[in-house]
Amino acid sequence: MPALARESLAGEARTDAQSEQHSALAAPVLIEQSPSNGAPLLSVIVPTFNERGNLYELVRRLAIQLQEIAWEVIFVDDDSPDGTAELARAMARANPHVRCLQRLGRRGLSSACVEGVMSSSAPYVLIMDGDLQHDESILPRMLQALVSGEADVAIGSRYIDGGGIGQWDDGRAMISRFATRLSHLVVPPDLKDPMSGFFMMRREVFLARARALSAMGFKILVDLFASGRKPLRFVEIPYQFRNRQQGESKLDNQAAWDYLMLLLDKLVGHLLPVRFIAFAGIGALGLAVHLLILGALFKSESLAFQSAQASATLLAMSFNFTVNNLLTYRDRRLQGFGWWRGLASFMLACSIGAIANVGIASYVFDAKGQWLLAALAGVVVGAVWNYAVTSVYTWGKPRH
Known part of the structure; x- marks a missing residue:
């Protein structure tokens, strides 16, 4: 073999080795833990209602951040009139990472999350919104915290150093702070963002509490923390909350009612329905x-x-x-x-x-x-x- 060819092959081998070493240093546990049979390591559960305009972009962003591991995204759609479920199924036919679970005759973010998790088999599950307001760039850090055994739950937090609520007006910010204080009636006081809808957890931790969940309203993280006697080990990872680009917010007065009913259920639900x-x-x-x-x-x-x-x-x-x-x-x-x-x-x-x-x-x-x-x-x-x-x-x- 000519010397130039041998040198070229040797250079490529060194480059490949350096690339593999760099990848291993970036996410050593993630690569080791990815199933060898193609099954997903991580299921991303995205409850949707009229989020058709966000699906392609969300999947694109997930693919960029999760390219080192086996993953899937499950869109749990509450029979959206805008055709969200139809588009999700069309995407699933072309992309093996995408699945769709369409619910008929029932509605609710928390219950959609529960059904999405129960439909998956991955050892780690992520709950996030379909409106692109959650920062997907922190997903590798969240997964690393779980795989390493550092925590049972990794939470995307807006209320620790480095996090933020974006361009919320004063009224919404005040309501969020008040709801957070109320949640400390049933969750640990050192949890800074219990109202977060962006978190990842080990599947067996979720299953251990699934039957005790109220599945009411839209704050399933509060529900999870308040549904078991054994404290959950958690880590909060800061992120900046983004502005919605497509669709409309699902927050309304009835969402506030549902939240109050959730807290009441966790406080006295064992005595009275x-x-x-x-x-x-x-x-x-x-x-x-x-x-x-x-x-x-x-x-x-x-x-x-x-x-x-x-x-x-x-x-x-x-x-x-x-x-x-x-x-x-x-x-x-x-x-x-x-x-x-x-x-x-x-x-x-x-x-x-x-x-x-x-x-x-x-x-x-x-x-x-x-x-x-x-x-x-x-x-x-x-x-x-x-x-x-x-x-x-x-x-x-x-x-x-």
Whole structure:
């Protein structure tokens, strides 16, 4: 072989060796841990709703950062009307890294994350949004922290040195800080960004807590930390939150309600179902509405007491049903003809509950002679009856 050729081959060999050594130094554990059979080491779970415009760019960015390891991205789509699931499936036919899980008849970020994780087999799972606001460049560092055994959960954090919330206005920043303080009722106080929706964890850690998850609302990280007795070892890695480029934000007043219900469920859910607490609270508001309407109609002398009472009762029941349909049973919300059918069944159930209320109260009063105790007994029995019956017959089947 000519000397020049031998020198060229030797130079290429040295270059290849140097390249391999550089790659090994950059991510030694990641390469060692990648499965040899082509199965993914990391599953990226991306819950989506109307994120069609972001899919190609997100997959492109993931491919750049995860080129050293075996990975997949699972788009869990809540039947987006913009065709997100259809595009994800088309991408999956051309790209083996892409999968799509389309959900029908149910909606919610946390529950989508749970189903996405449960559909994967990778030893490590990442939760991130599909709106390109999370910084994918920190993914190798997050995975390294898990593979090395440093942590159970690696969290992309906006609230440690080097992190930031981008161009949020003062109002959103204040709400985020307040929600973070509230979350410390159920998560460790040294966790700086429990509201993060960008984190990675070992699969067995997730599975150990999966059955205890509330899967309510959109803050699954809070849910995970609050769903087990054994503390999770975590590391927070700073990143700068980006501005959304496509689509619309999913945050709204109902998301705030879901978050409060999640915290309540973690605090007292082992004693009472959180839906019952919400149902009873709305019932108390309904009582206030009833008294206001009754007072307005009767004291104005526009109606006799019996007519005013009947009108106030019907309006208060309608109020209770409407608010419960919007909030307590958001995931089973009734619409169209189903709304009217649900209102009728709700009124029927509550009418029977009112009869039970009076009957129990009368029985206790006759037995104990204490009107306050009798009244409370009647209210409790009526509330439990109304909740139990309407949860089955009014909102029994999950809907969009």
